[in-house]
Structures are given as structure tokens and as C-alpha cells.
Amino acid sequence: MTIAELLLPEYDNEIRVTRTILERVPDDKGDWKPHEKSFPMAHLAQLVARMPGWVSMVTDRDELDIAPKDGPQAPPYSIEKTATLLAEFDKNASAGRDAIANTTDAKFDEPWHFKRAGETLFTQPKYQALRWSVLNHLVHHRAQLGLYLRLIDEKVPQMYGPTADEGKPPASQTQ
Secondary structure, three states: OOHHHHHHHHHHHHHHHHHHHHHOOOHHHOOOOOOOOOOOHHHHHHHHHHHHHHHHHHHOOOEEEOOOOOOOOOOOOOOOOHHHHHHHHHHHHHHHHHHHHOOOHHHHOOEEEEEEOOEEEEEEEHHHHHHHHHHHHHHHHHHHHHHHHHHOOOOOOOOOOOOOOOOOOOHHHOO
């Protein structure tokens, strides 16, 4: 089995679960945040919606500079409606899936460099960078968003098992 064949079922499950979280972000709470140091809810939701698009930044490039000295900067965060975020998420999730499916084991083993202003912060094989910088990172921010939902009394969907709002998942979702 290839790395892509092993990774895609996990990716598909994480994307499905992440979409259920994004679906519950209320349009009227974009500015809400649990603490002054926290991201506003809309910005956190937008980050989560964009993260699957990072897959191709790892699989198709040899490096990423998050703050290039003279290059283009990442688009700023904005407050968007949930429908807009879901459309962006779906587009990014599809592109991420395609990127994984089209990456060979040899390509996953190539080094990937994460930089800031030209300085290398770390170098890892693309597979590890994808797991750590994209998938695990997505799960982290999705969990934050789940906590935000709890704190504003929105129902928190199941992620890896039942929540206080939803019981046991159907057998088809636990595979």
C-alpha cells in the first residue's frame, strides 16, 4: 500500500468531521472570542476552512516562507458567512485530497522546509510536514472551534466519539 492510500481514509474522515464543526459556526457571532488574546470566532473558522488548502503547499513545493521579506503575504482574515467558509473549505478539501492522491511515496520522502523571512524554522520529509503542519494542526484548531461552540451554547458535534450534545455515532461513521 502506498502512503497516499494509507493517508486518504484518515484525511477523508478528518475532513468530514471538520465540516460538521464549520457547519455549526453561527453567522452572528463572528466577532465573539473567549478571551482578549484569542482569535475571533470568524477568524478561527476561516483558518480552519483554509487549512486543507495547505496540503498542496507541502506536497507540491519544497518550502514555504510564511513571511517572505519581499514576497506576497497571506490574505488577511475577514468575517465571512458560514456558507462562504463552507464553500472555501470544500474547494480546499477537494484540492488537498487530490494532492495527497497524486503524491508518490518518493515525493513524500523529499525534504520540506518551513521558513519565516528566509530563516528555516524546520525541515522534515513532506509526509511528516503534512501530518504535523497540516493534519494535526487542523485537528488542533478544529478542537478550539469546538470549544468556542460549547462556550456560546451551540451543539458540539461528534469528533471521535459522543459529545454531550450527540450520542453514539452510527456504525457507518466509526469505520
